[in-house]
Amino acid sequence: xxxxxxxxxxxxxxxxxxxxxxxxxxxxxxxxxxxxxxxxxxxxxxxxxxxxxxxxxxxxxxxxxxxxxxxxxxxxxxxxxxxxxxxxxxxxxxxxxxxxxxxxxxxxxxxxxxxxxxxxxxxxxxxxxxxxxxxxxxxxxxxxxxxxxxxxxxxxxxxxxxxxxxxxxxxxxxxxxxxxxxxxxxxxxxxxxxxxxxxxxxxxxxxxxxxxxxxxxxxxxxxxxxxxxxxxxxxxxxxxxxxxxxxxxxxxxxxxxxxxxxxxxxxxxxxxxxxxxxxxxxxxxxxxxxxxxxx
Numbered sequence: 001x002x003x004x005x006x007x008x009x010x011x012x013x014x015x016x017x018x019x020x021x022x023x024x025x026x027x028x029x030x031x032x033x034x035x036x037x038x039x040x041x042x043x044x045x046x047x048x049x050x051x052x053x054x055x056x057x058x059x060x061x062x063x064x065x066x067x068x069x070x071x072x073x074x075x076x077x078x079x080x081x082x083x084x085x086x087x088x089x090x091x092x093x094x095x096x097x098x099x100x101x102x103x104x105x106x107x108x109x110x111x112x113x114x115x116x117x118x119x120x121x122x123x124x125x126x127x128x129x130x131x132x133x134x135x136x137x138x139x140x141x142x143x144x145x146x147x148x149x150x151x152x153x154x155x156x157x158x159x160x161x162x163x164x165x166x167x168x169x170x171x172x173x174x175x176x177x178x179x180x181x182x183x184x185x186x187x188x189x190x191x192x193x194x195x196x197x198x199x200x201x202x203x204x205x206x207x208x209x210x211x212x213x214x215x216x217x218x219x220x221x222x223x224x225x226x227x228x229x230x231x232x233x234x235x236x237x238x239x240x241x242x243x244x245x246x247x248x249x250x251x252x253x254x255x256x257x258x259x260x261x262x263x264x265x266x267x268x269x270x271x272x273x274x275x276x277x278x279x280x281x282x283x284x285x286x287x288x289x290x291x292x293x294x295x
């Protein structure tokens with residue numbers, strides 16, 4: 001039973017990281033109606049910024065995360081304006097998708113040039129050892145607890161931002177109808193840029209937590225977590241912020257328990273099988289809404 005609880009809690013922690021990453025996917029899709037497949041590589045860039053700040057510059061972990069969040073925010077805004085904005089009126093969404101893949105490879109190769117392919121040993125940003133339960137038989141790491149708490153704070157902060165601020169309401173309006181939002185005086189371009197900024201800033205936080213739990217940093221660190229977070233977003237209902245959180249948690253628990261009770265080698269296959277099943281049974285995801293196409 002304690003063994004099960006250990007893997008279950010680890011699954012919640014991993015799922016919390018997926019959830020934070022998935023929030024970036026779901027916000028961009030919900031508002032800009034595009035899939036930013038370079039999002040996982042923004043996580044990697046943020047992780048390298050934190051690594052450089054802590055190791056090379058000797059800065060405090062919290063300050064390093066703030067610097068990484070600021071850097072990733074700028075990266076998200078620049079990427080949106082340079083790579084995605086010119087294609088916003090493209091006849092086919094395929095052009096944006098291909099561009100996103102191109103941006104992903106660009107960021108990976110820039111990281112290879114700057115940091116090389118040699119893995120970096122990432123020092124955890126969480127110094128707390130954690131807690132022991134059941135007479136010391138059940139140990140919950142500090143980074144696990146902090147990751148779960150951080151994901152809940154991020155969810156509540158985003159929900160509050162969307163519902164209580166003018167910028168958040170502008171995002172809702174743009175997600176519903178860009179044309180009508182523009183007629184109401186909302187700056188659609190600025191709103192989309194803000195969405196990219198928030199999503200990219202969250203990617204830096206996710207990178208810090210991911211590399212603290214799995215301390216091996218390479219230019220490809222964000223690739224697989226990014227894809228799995230996309231699966232989580234689809235599972236929860238892409239475009240839904242609570243859906244991204246639920247999808248991330250479910251996916252993390254399933255992956256962790258699969259590694260323990262089925263097979264470590266098959267865990268990824270199980271994750272992607274879930275994506276196929278969801279698309280077949282409920283394409284809109286758990287909390288997604290079916291949208292009527294206008295003819």
